[in-house]
Amino acid sequence: MMKFAIEAAQKSEKDIAVGAVIVKNGKIISSAHNKKELNKDVTEHAEIIAIREASIKLDKWRLDDCELYVTLEPCPMCAWAILQARIRNVYFGSYDTNYGALGSKLDLRKILNSNTKVYGGIMEDECNNLLKTYFQNMRK
Numbered sequence: 164m165m166k167f168a169i170e171a172a173q174k175s176e177k178d179i180a181v182g183a184v185i186v187k188n189g190k191i192i193s194s195a196h197n198k199k200e201l202n203k204d205v206t207e208h209a210e211i212i213a214i215r216e217a218s219i220k221l222d223k224w225r226l227d228d229c230e231l232y233v234t235l236e237p238c239p240m241c242a243w244a245i246l247q248a249r250i251r252n253v254y255f256g257s258y259d260t261n262y263g264a265l266g267s268k269l270d271l272r273k274i275l276n277s278n279t280k281v282y283g284g285i286m287e288d289e290c291n292n293l294l295k296t297y298f299q300n301m302r303k
Contacts, residue, residue: 180297183209183233185217193217210241234290236263256290
């Protein structure tokens with residue numbers, strides 16, 4: 164499923180290349196990429212958009228029967244939304260030692276006493292390359 168998150172991230176254009184997909188019963192129910200710059204909205208991170216779409220599609224805010232695949236470890240805003248949505252499992256590619264809120268910089272699961280399971284480093288090289296390419300292109 165991470166390959167689908169990577170495909171979503173490649174659509175980010177002028178935003179940081181991050182993609183996310185939410186899966187239920189092995190089927191993708193939402194897919195998103197960062198749109199913060201595009202929409203001039205600080206909340207338009209891939210994870211938040213994917214959660215919104217999944218909640219609408221399932222007509223509920225509790226996504227405890229879902230999994231999230233995201234190319235970059237979620238920031239505090241996204242991690243808190245993930246935990247509030249009760250997403251069962253989170254799989255991320257790149258570790259974010261500056262802002263990662265599911266284990267790298269801090270772990271918000273400890274504050275909420277969450278049951279969400281987190282697995283990092285999934286297709287890490289491919290996810291790191293997305294970010295590297297994005298920042299190289301931005302410097303040009």
